[in-house]
Amino acid sequence: MFKILNTPLQVSDLKQTLHNHQAGACITFEGWVRDINEGKKVLRLEYEAYAQLAEKEGAKILAEARERYSIINTLACHRVGLLDLGELAVWVGVVAEHRGSAFDACRYIIDETKARVPIWKREHYSDGARAWINCANRGDHKNVTR
Numbered sequence: 649m650f651k652i653l654n655t656p657l658q659v660s661d662l663k664q665t666l667h668n669h670q671a672g673a674c675i676t677f678e679g680w681v682r683d684i685n686e687g688k689k690v691l692r693l694e695y696e697a698y699a700q701l702a703e704k705e706g707a708k709i710l711a712e713a714r715e716r717y718s719i720i721n722t723l724a725c726h727r728v729g730l731l732d733l734g735e736l737a738v739w740v741g742v743v744a745e746h747r748g749s750a751f752d753a754c755r756y757i758i759d760e761t762k763a764r765v766p767i768w769k770r771e772h773y774s775d776g777a778r779a780w781i782n783c784a785n786r787g788d789h790k791n792v793t794r
Contacts, residue, residue, distance in 0.1 A: 650706025651725045652699040652767075657736045662723060671720050671743035675750040677758050679738035681731045685781070689774035695728045695737065697767040702726070709760045717753040719744040724757055726767055 659678070666674060681693050710722050724740045731737055740757045744750035761767075762782075770780045 649723055650703050650710055650765075651723075652697050652702050652706075653725055653727055654729045655727075657725050657727060657739050659736070659739060662725060662739055663741055666721050666723055666741050666743045668720050668743050670745060672745050673747040673750040674741065674743045675747065675754045676742075677738075677740040677754050678736055679758070681733050681735050681737055683733050685771060688771070690733075690771050691774055692733065692772045693731045693737065694770040694772065694778075695726070695731065695767055696770075697726070697728050697765075699728070702765045702767055705765050706761060709757055709764065712760070713742070713753040713757050716756065717744070717749040718746070719749055719753045722753060722757065724761060726761070726765070728767070 663674065663676065681690075683690055706724055710724060713719065713722055720743045722740070722742045724738070726738045727736065738758070738761070740754055740761070742750045742754045742757070744753070768780060769782065770778055772778050
């Protein structure tokens with residue numbers, strides 16, 4: 649399952665949904681809001697998504713991971729809205745019998761999510777400027793505003 653959420657991600661709840669007695673490995677990835685990007689001081693991030701399409705494409709990625717790697721289950725969630733420094737923006741969890749396939753699947757899921765899922769990120773900088781980052785499919789992706 650791939651979810652777009654506008655509320656804080658609850659890691660313990662997410663991880664609990666993956667619990668399986670056949671699994672010998674649980675690999676998770678957490679993406680946090682950091683305070684600097686490309687030398688610019690970042691105050692917060694703003695995420696937007698076309699939720700229905702994002703969840704559909706995300707579900708495809710999870711299905712691909714299940715086909716490519718020997719895993720038992722997987723879950724991924726991404727936040728939308730304004731996020732402050734240190735907040736969790738994205739979470740991916742994978743359980744498998746063995747760690748190797750769990751690691752590989754987790755990397756595949758986050759890399760493909762960043763490349764394919766229609767989620768857009770706008771950085772808010774300490775100088776008052778804002779810019780959409782890595783948004784090639786967003787009409788106003790080159791605009792920087794103050």
